[in-house]
Amino acid sequence: MGLHEIEARIEKAVQDAGRDRCEVQLIAVSKVQPDTRVKAVLEAGHRLFGENYVQEAQGKWPAWREDYPDVRVDMIGPLQSNKAKLAVELFDAIHTLDRMSLAKKLAAQVQSRGRCPDLFVQVNIGREPQKAGLMPEALDEFVSDMRAMDLQIVGLMCIPPEGADPRPYFDTLAEMAARNALKGLSMGMSSDFEQAIAAGATHVRVGSAIFGARDYGHA
Numbered sequence: 001m002g003l004h005e006i007e008a009r010i011e012k013a014v015q016d017a018g019r020d021r022c023e024v025q026l027i028a029v030s031k032v033q034p035d036t037r038v039k040a041v042l043e044a045g046h047r048l049f050g051e052n053y054v055q056e057a058q059g060k061w062p063a064w065r066e067d068y069p070d071v072r073v074d075m076i077g078p079l080q081s082n083k084a085k086l087a088v089e090l091f092d093a094i095h096t097l098d099r100m101s102l103a104k105k106l107a108a109q110v111q112s113r114g115r116c117p118d119l120f121v122q123v124n125i126g127r128e129p130q131k132a133g134l135m136p137e138a139l140d141e142f143v144s145d146m147r148a149m150d151l152q153i154v155g156l157m158c159i160p161p162e163g164a165d166p167r168p169y170f171d172t173l174a175e176m177a178a179r180n181a182l183k184g185l186s187m188g189m190s191s192d193f194e195q196a197i198a199a200g201a202t203h204v205r206v207g208s209a210i211f212g213a214r215d216y217g218h219a
């Protein structure tokens with residue numbers, strides 16, 4: 001388990017950036033990981049987790065929430081509109097709001113339940129056709145639409161193009177958040193969370209560096 005090493009690296013990245021440790025939350029991305037590994041991280045006292053699949057999260061977190069009532073689980077994977085109801089029930093935050101159709105479904109659920117997960121708007125920061133996320137030029141209008149619908153947007157999320165230097169993408173996302181008066185920046189994964197912290201990340205999503213490689217063959 002690499003939790004302690006990652007905690008130490010976050011601490012150092014925060015110091016190097018002249019920031020405060022409490023400004024950065026570590027989301028331990030537990031998708032597809034065996035229960036024993038997730039349990040070890042829970043036992044070590046970590047309480048914030050990320051999942052990519054509604055069904056998988058539904059299968060494992062309700063039971064763990066009983067044992068660890070202060071646990072938080074964030075949705076960081078693409079969300080189908082027909083799963084909006086489940087998602088609002090299961091998750092404390094949704095990092096992947098990227099279209100009006102999903103926003104409408106979420107708004108309806110929030111209305112009826114009186115409870116809203118923290119919402120991050122995912123931006124397709126590298127304009128990659130195969131990736132989810134709102135195109136950067138559509139962001140400002142989308143954020144004001146969300147505010148008009150009384151949906152509480154807390155920040156932006158991105159996944160930079162693979163193999164590229166992530167720093168300019170992180171900087172761009174930080175500028176987009178600032179000009180929309182949004183404080184949250186969900187960016188940085190196992191390979192680049194230190195650069196993300198230098199660019200202002202408030203939520204880093206780290207999976208394999210904590211839990212080990214994911215074995216999709218046995219998922």
Ligand SMILES: *Cc1c(COP(=O)(O)O)cnc(C)c1O
Nearest residue numbers: 029076189190205206207208209
């Ligand atoms: C899987 C995933 C992560 C974690 O990836 P690692 O490289 O294992 O740290 C982070 N963010 C998103 C959106 C993911 O899908």
